[in-house]
Amino acid sequence: MKHTFSVTIERRSGLSDPEGATASRALTDLGFAGVHSVSFGKVISIELEADTAQEAATQVEAMCRKLLANPVIENYTIENVS
Amino acid sequence: MTIAVVVFPGTNCEHDARYALALLGSHAELVWHRDDDLSGATGVVLPGGFAHGDYLRTGAIARFSPVMAEVERLARQGTPTLGICNGFQILCEAGLLPGALVANRDLRFICRTVTVRVESTDSILTSHTSVGDLLQIPLNSYEGNYVLPAAIDGAPSPNVVLRYCDSSGASGKQMNPNGSTDSIAAVADANGTIVGVMPHPERAVEDILGSTDGRVLLESFVSATASVVA
Amino acid sequence: MTIQDKPDHQRLGMTDDEYDAVIDLLGRTPRTAELAMYSVMWSEHCSYKSSRVHLGKFRSDQPWVVVGPGENAGVVDLGDGWLAALRIESHNHPSFVEPHEGAATGVGGILRDIFTMGARPIALWDPLRFGPLDDPHNRYLLDGVVSGIAGYGNAVGVPTLGGEVEFADRFSRNPLVNVMALGLMKREQLVLSAASGVGNIAVLLGNATGRDGIGGASILASASFEAGDEEKRPNVQVGDPFEEKKLIEACLELYDRGLVVAIQDLGAAGISCATSETAGNGGMGMDVDIDAVHVREPGMTPGEILMSESQERMLAIVTPEHVEDVLAIAARWEIDASQIGTITDGPDLRVFAEGRLVAEVPAASLADDAPRYDRPYERPCYLNALWDSEPAIPDEIDVAKTLNLLLDDPAIGDRSWISSQYDHTLFLNTVIEPGHDGSLLRIKGTHKGMAVSTDGDSLRTYLDPRRGAARIVFESALNVAVTGAQPYALVDNLNFGNPENPEVMWQFVEATDGLAWACEELNVPVVGGNVSFYNQTDGVDIYPAPVVGMLGFCDPMPDRPPRLDRAEQGMGIWLIGQEASDDFSGSAYDRIINGTLRGRPLDVDGATARELIASVVEMAFDVPVLHDVSVGGLAVALAEIAFVSGTGFRVDDVSGRELFDETPLRVVAITHERDLETSVPRRRIGTMGGDQLGFGAAGSMDLSAARRIWADALPRRMR
Incomplete structure (x- = not known):
């Protein structure tokens, strides 16, 4: 059975995020008042084969821990979008 | 035996590293990332470049190359292990050094010679220097911004080897080229045998190229490898 | 008349006279794929049709010249067996349409011109021209072009030693992005593009072929721009410096081991240009099997595969006994390779898809029979x-x-x-x-x-x-x-x-x-x-x-x-x-x-x-x-x-x-x-x-x- 997951990876709060800081400044310059902060992340879409949704989720979780996210600087969330 | 210079697809400083080590009278061999036997290596260099295209995160995929299990084994048993630039990023991804490297503060690639100050001589990169020595070393990186979430993790303070500074030796935001935590330019593990350095000592080994300040760093490394019984 | 109503050759940027010349040459109406090939190969960008009559005035007969104009790069002798290869190119229109990717692919293209000759690329220069920086769009272009050059050059591992820059209003809507590359080799590493040897195999190395940049050369570089042409984005290719780095190392290893008879990079007009040039330069023909090309997306037509300008690809001509070695080296450097053609005694370039003949044209005609115009000129008032x-x-x-x-x-x-x-x-x-x-x-x-x-x-x-x-x-x-x-x-x-x-x-x-x-x-x-x-x-x-x-x-x-x-x-x-x-x-x-x-x-x-x-x-x-x-x-x-x-x-x-x-x-x-x-x-x-x-x-x-x-x-x- 095919499952589709969307993994969102975000910079851990409190860490330097040059992309976010630069975009935040630019938005303020462009007149968007009230921008507190902007943080950058990435979305990874994964299609995989597994017997159950639970099993698929476990696998994706393992992928995040091992490769897709760096726990030193990143958090991740997993969503089943099948 | 010899120093192993590891080559990942996308590595581009391997010849420079080997050339500089040869100038110092040391012999280095290039090792392809699919090789998984480094037995006999007296030291390991992970040179600069863009291993695996820097895709996903810099160093993230390289860290799982077949050779890395062997690099980790040697590093953990105390074999001198030096990551330069992209190699530093890989060592962090592999968990051999604390922290991580992210995009420079100004989101631009930086290629210029910077001044660094020796903070500790207790490392394979600085054993031949004195604390406070100022060295001119070329910096070449986009993701050279060293992030150390120590405050969050409550981890022990890192073994800082080099810091960015100005020509008088002072550090601070103005003299920090890329936004690195505490102006850290090089960091070591607790034993000082695994070192990651962001500027390129191998690019500062001859007068004709503008600086020879990288020599003392590589000489430190070479002499550390000389005492390794492989 | 809207663009949809125009005949095919006009939509492809070809004049009626040029179309008639193709019919004369073939003795029949060109097939779809053939028309696509002639339209790009006879474009200004590829054929130099407006300039060629004036280029003979440049001299290159000094004794230290090893290879003059006409090959992928010029080569000069530095003594003691050392040769330098040099080349300059422009990526003006693509850089206006998409500054980062346009400039980046310009770097990739010129590097291929250098290592196609057998030389290791050792340095790049980028002469640039933009409109005044008080216009935000010009700042965006400068920023994008510089980041594109840096992003590609730094990652592929070839130093960029500068270039120069000018700012003037006339470049506001047409920035100039030129790039020069220098390579170094020993004399025995020199390789040329002329194929030889009936039965030799054409091996396509590098990136998979996709729909990117189709018609890029003719459409972007051979016509003037009008307002709204920023929308020409689909024609811009996307570069991958990582693939190029592997391709450089793989090709240099092929030369070191003497495994190629000839080689050509794929630039404008992609496979059609590279196959016709290698065959045509050697006075040979080639049979090309489109189905053998490794592609990135399904459902591409033969014409699209022939014309695709996907980056980071090379065409090597190899003797049959060396094919296995070439494929092994490609595999070691983790690049794809496919055998797409066979050298024939010519003179035709024949292209087959699903066993069907989709193109059959004299190989040399794509380059040699291109129109030449002695355009009128007049001192400006x-x-x-x-x-x-x-x-x-x-x-x-x-x-x-x-x-x-x-x-x-x-x-x-x-x-x-x-x-x-x-x-x-x-x-x-x-x-x-x-x-x-x-x-x-x-x-x-x-x-x-x-x-x-x-x-x-x-x-x-x-x-x-x-x-x-x-x-x-x-x-x-x-x-x-x-x-x-x-x-x-x-x-x-x-x-x-x-x-x-x-x-x-x-x-x-x-x-x-x-x-x-x-x-x-x-x-x-x-x-x-x-x-x-x-x-x-x-x-x-x-x-x-x-x-x-x-x-x-x-x-x-x-x-x-x-x-x-x-x-x-x-x-x-x-x-x-x-x-x-x-x-x-x-x-x-x-x-x-x-x-x-x-x-x-x-x-x-x-x-x-x-x-x-x-x-x-x-x-x-x-x-x-x-x-x-x-x-x-x-x-x-x-x-x-x-x-x-x-x-x-x-x-x-x-x-x-x-x-x-x-x-x-x-x-x-x-x-x-x-x-x-x-x-x-x-x-x-x-x-x-x-x-x-x-x-x-x-x-x-x-x-x-x-x-x-x-x-x-x-x-x-x-x-």
Whole structure:
């Protein structure tokens, strides 16, 4: 059975995020008042084969821990979008 | 035996590293990332470049190359292990050094010679220097911004080897080229045998190229490898 | 008539006459795939149809030329078995449509031209031209182009040693992004593109073929731009420096092991161009199996696969017994490879898809039978008005005020905002880095050095195409001479407007005359070039902008070549070469202070230039600082030395007019010696020292204040 997951990876709060800081400044310059902060992340879409949704989720979780996210600087969330 | 210079697809400083080590009278061999036997290596260099295209995160995929299990084994048993630039990023991804490297503060690639100050001589990169020595070393990186979430993790303070500074030796935001935590330019593990350095000592080994300040760093490394019984 | 109603050949940018020529040649109506092939191969970009009749004036028969124009790169002999390969290209229209990817793929393309010849690419230069930076769109273009060059060049691992930059309103809607590359090899590594050997196999190496860039060459580079053409984005290719790096290493290994008969990179018109050129150049034919091509997306038509401009691909011609070895090397470097063709005794290039013949054309006809146009040309009427007036230059100039304004100009101010984004120290060859007149590279293991300077001067070329073009040759020669290198070979990138406009064509003819003449005066061969026409947007042609890349060579290289930062307190300042003779047409003074462009720039005497260049090369072995006087005149040249060395100066008896005069063939020399041993005219004008830029009676400026203005000229605009 095919499952589709969307993994969102975000910079851990409190860490330097040059992309976010630069975009935040630019938005303020462009007149968007009230921008507190902007943080950058990435979305990874994964299609995989597994017997159950639970099993698929476990696998994706393992992928995040091992490769897709760096726990030193990143958090991740997993969503089943099948 | 010899120093192993590891080559990942996308590595581009391997010849420079080997050339500089040869100038110092040391012999280095290039090792392809699919090789998984480094037995006999007296030291390991992970040179600069863009291993695996820097895709996903810099160093993230390289860290799982077949050779890395062997690099980790040697590093953990105390074999001198030096990551330069992209190699530093890989060592962090592999968990051999604390922290991580992210995009420079100004989101631009930086290629210029910077001044660094020796903070500790207790490392394979600085054993031949004195604390406070100022060295001119070329910096070449986009993701050279060293992030150390120590405050969050409550981890022990890192073994800082080099810091960015100005020509008088002072550090601070103005003299920090890329936004690195505490102006850290090089960091070591607790034993000082695994070192990651962001500027390129191998690019500062001859007068004709503008600086020879990288020599003392590589000489430190070479002499550390000389005492390794492989 | 809307575009949908036009016949196919017109939609592909082909004229009715050209279409008839294809029918004559084939003796029948072309099939869809064949029409696509001819439309791109006969486009201006690929065929040089408007320029070819004029390119014969360039000489390349000097004995040190190993490969002249016509191959992927020119090759010259450096002695002891060393060869240098050089090439220049443009990526103007793609960079306007998508600055980052356009510039990046330009870098990738030129590197392939170099390693196609067997050489390892060792350095890049990027001459750039943009509109004024007060327009946010021009800032966006500069930022994107520089990040694209840096992103690709740094990652692929080839240092970028600079280039030059001009800003003028005519480039606002048509930036010029040129790129030059230099490669180094031993003689036995040289490979050419002519296929031979019936039964030999064509192996496609590298990236999978996708739909990117289809029709890019003909559509983007061979037509003028109109408002809204930013929407041409789908035609821009996307580059992958990681794939290219692997491809470089794999190809160099193939050459080392002698496994290829011939090789060609895939650029404009993709597979159709590479297969027809390798076969046609060797007088052979080829059978191509489209189904064997490794593709990135399903459902591509044979025409799309033939024309795709997917980047990072090479076509190697290999003997059957070496195919396995070639595939093994490709696998080791983790690149894809597929056997897509077989060499036949010709003369046809036959393309099969699903066993069906989809194209059958004489291989050589795609290149050799392309139309050639001797387009009409006519001296523009604007010239009379320009030549009848002179820049207004007062007798007394406020030097400090003027120099402040000049130093704040982004084309005069410090350009390290650009060059510090490029890795320029990789490979440990860089002896003189960006920020000097010319770059200097050593060849490790020898005493040889190679210097490169890229130069263009679109404003002077607009005022007088012949003189303007000749002057950039002499300037580039001086720029390499100040490093101690002899001018040795030249490549040119001829950026012009719409060639169907006789006035543009006149600029082209005059400028190429000027280039050819100057090169002959210096006995410098022109070993390659590129023509970029149709640099016109909304009916406005760019300023004519020929750009040259001069290779200088020295053996031995000076032990300590001159550098701007070797100026020290107490050294004497000398002015060498011609006396200033009121040359303000096209000068920075006229552009920045007066806001005008008029008059006729001075001509250059070939013998004077030869003598000065020879003397400068000789002096470079003794004199610590040599600096060409160019944009902004003597005042800017001296200021640059002060900024880089951190040492002030005082000059006397130099008038304000003389300080900003841009008379060519002048060099500043700085030395402790009491006199200069040289036969060319020289006079001592001052002494280094202090913390002022001192111009005697003409005034003075604080060094650090002036330096701040100069250093911030570009960054403050890009913030």
